[in-house]
Amino acid sequence: MIELTESRNDPMASLPAATIERLRIYEELLCKWQRKINLVSESSLSDIWARHFLDSYQLLNFAGIWTQWVDLGSGGGFPGxxxxIASDSPNHMVHLIEADKRKAAFLREVSRETGxxxxxxxxxxxxxxxxxxxKTKFDVVSARALAPLEDLARLAAPALxxxxxxxxxxxxxxxxELTNSPTLSNFDHTxxxxxxxxxxxxxxxxWRDLATAHV
Structure with missing residues (x-):
C-alpha cells in the first residue's frame, strides 16, 4: 500500500474559459434542481466548486491515459x-449509471446544456x-459516497x-473500510x-491478477 499527498494548488485554475463556463451552467442547474430533489447536502451549496467540482476534477490527475470511464451511482454527477465536462477529447466517453429516474433526468439536462x-x-x-x-472495455471506474469499499469492489468487479x-x-x-475489506487482498491499492x-x-x-483472482 502506498500513500500519496495531493498538491494543494488548484488544478482547475488553468481550465479553458469554455470549460469554466460549462461548469457554471452545471452549477446553476444544480442549484435549480436542488429545490426539487436532494442532489447534494444543503450545507455544501455555498461551496460547490471546492466541495464538488474540484473534488471530482482531481481524479484526472491519477487516471492516466483513458478513453472509456464509468461512474457508479452518479447522483448529482460527482465525479463522473x-x-x-472537463474532458474535451473526442476519444473520451464517460458513462453514468444512476437508478433514480429523477436524478437521471437532471444528469441528462446538464449533459445536454453543457455538451x-x-x-x-x-x-x-x-x-x-x-x-x-x-460491449465496452473501461479504463476507469469511479464512485463517490456510494457504498463501503467491500461493496464497491463487488459492484465494480465487471470493470475491475x-x-x-x-x-x-x-x-x-x-x-x-480498508481493514474490513477481505476482497482487498485481490488488489494493489494506493x-x-x-x-x-x-x-x-x-x-x-x-486488480492484481486478471487470470486467477476472483471477487
Missing part, C-alpha cells in the same frame, strides 16, 4: 459528470454494469476484473489525499 460527452444509463449497477462491460482502475472517493473512516478534506482519501484499486 464533472469528468465528462458533455456523456452516456446515461438508468438502472441498478448490478444489472447495468455487466451489460456495459460485455477486465483492467479498469478503480477510483473511489472515501471519507475520514477510509482506514476502517491512497491519495482529497483536496476537499485533509482527513479523507481517494482509494485507487488495481
Amino acid at each position: 459528470l464533472v469528468i465528462g 458533455a460527452r456523456i452516456e446515461i444509463h438508468v438502472g441498478r449497477i448490478e444489472r447495468v454494469l455487466p451489460e456495459l462491460c460485455r 476484473t477486465t483492467g479498469a482502475l478503480g477510483m473511489f472517493l472515501k471519507g475520514k473512516d477510509f482506514a476502517s 491512497l491519495v489525499g482529497r483536496q476537499s478534506d485533509p482527513t479523507a482519501r481517494i482509494i485507487l484499486l488495481r
